Amino acid sequence: MALIELQGINKSFGTKDKKVSVLENLSLKVEEGEMVAIMGKSGAGKTTLLNIIAAIDYPDSGTYLYDGKEVKTRNTSQGIKFRKDRIGLIVQHFALINDFKVYDNVELGLWETNVKGSARKKRVMEVLESLGIADLKDKYPNVLSGGEKQRVAIGRAIANNHKLLLADEPTGSLDSDTEQDILNILKDLNSKGMTIVMVTHDEDVANVCDRTIFLDKH
């Protein structure tokens, strides 16, 4: 059974008179354990597609199945509930809380889980070490490099060990060396069983993935 299955998804923006159709009758499947790239021109609807998968935005029509169950989420708090144990999110601009140290920024991903006390600490350190940023744990984000920041953001997204990791241009604002580091990390996570769907503009990045889905601009 596919982890994600979209059937005939339509999504448009704007008012009735000026409607812009972004996704038209889109169907796709992502199997568990896959690493999939989404490519397409700017405005093709890549972020929109990712938002629908993450239940941040909702399709106008069509069916979205996650792990075989239909996702009927229609508001923010339902979305938060849906994602909580299922989906980790990474964005291009390394969303970190500047008032928190690296350690806390990663631990944040576990606050709403049942991983508590020493198990939580162990898990955070595990994640930090796997990302090679354990020695930065007491630093604040504003002194980190772009690559380091993105690792921290990934750390938070994967701390709860979700099945699915969604990433919108995770390497978009990084230089090519750092981009390679991050890709290696993602590849590594994928090899350990995490399903990854990521948006990219970069052919090289897409090549690392098992499969690429191209979106056409309407």
Add this chain to the structure above:
Amino acid sequence: MKFYARNLARSVFGHPKVNLIILFDLILTAAAVFVLIQNFYFLKEKHDEFFGEDRVAKTYELYVGESVFPLTESDAQSKSNMFYLGLELYKEINASPIKTFSYTHDRRGMRGGFYDKATDEKMIASGHRELIDWYYVSDYALEAFGLKMSEGRWFNNEELDYPYLQVRVPVIFGSNFASAFDVGDVIIFDDDNYYHDEAVVVGILESSPGIEYYGITQSGFDDAVIFPEIESFPRLHARKGKDFSGYADLPKSIRRRLDYVDRERFRTLTTGYLYCPDESVDVQKLINDYTSKYGFYQITATPIDGTSYSETKSISERNLLLIGVLAVSTTVICMISLGGVLYNRTLDDRRTYCIYMSAGIPLWKINLSLIMEMLIWMVISLMPVIALSLYEFETLLIPLWQIALFELIVMSVSIAPSLRVNSKCNLDLLIRNQMN
């Protein structure tokens, strides 16, 4: 729990400037409400305490409340602003149908202690061998005591205002002295070495029936020697051989005493008497009308010669309205400022909130954390008011929950825009990096 602890710490310490404004707004609100409620209670309590009954009377005793109130004896001594305010009040009250007055009474031995042999002989001739009633009286004593002149006149304004400046101090004798003294007689106070002072008889009283109040229970004023308000007699400036014809000639010691009459008038308001021939006048209400202009109400008139009648329902309405308007406008300004500051702070925090939400923290927890933070600020903002109240009055003058309730209302209103903007917090914005 971890979320609340960490987020509260972040929020409380993370925006020092903004939070200072929030705290300031809340303190201002608490103070405004404190003043409002405190005054309301204060006025209401005083009102109920003093003006509960219906009364009808002509003469009243004046009374000023506890030491925390204005118009105290020390104001008269130090001549504080309150002193000048009191004099103003004195003039205003006495320009109305009610008159205040006071007197000093002394029963003097040795026939009053006149030094002049001729005067002393006249005393004995008029049947006064030992004790004499010796009075210093203020304005309006004539009317208040119900006295009538049989010869001469009562003290004129000049004599009542500046007794020290008179070349001869005016004196008025009771009817029992009529046989021995005449209007125009000069009484000499002479010590061979130290002083020379003179008084002149300006009037003789008609015999008056015994008066049962003001502490005068015997023969009324028939055996009385009456002077205007002076601190002592012979007058201190009356140094032998000096002729005092004008202010410029007065030595320092006298100039210092020139305000004695003013000080006595001030004291009249706090411990003196009040006379109002028209029994239908609501004396207390009238006094309150004058005092309320200055923001206090503690002068109470207790009838001596009967029962008085008071319609005064709420003495404080006008002041309360004023205080209320001030408190409400302060509160509204604080509410707007607080709402705005908090709204902007929340806009800045939306990115953080989105990150929370991406980590599975629900919106209601984020909002609850904001409310908890505001409660923390509220508790802190009550501290100055509590401290002030304890320091000033050694007690919490009003129930704390009333200020807290008011602050809660202010808070709920000013937090509303922030909660609204939070409810529109969308991860889509974070993903598209449209935050900040």
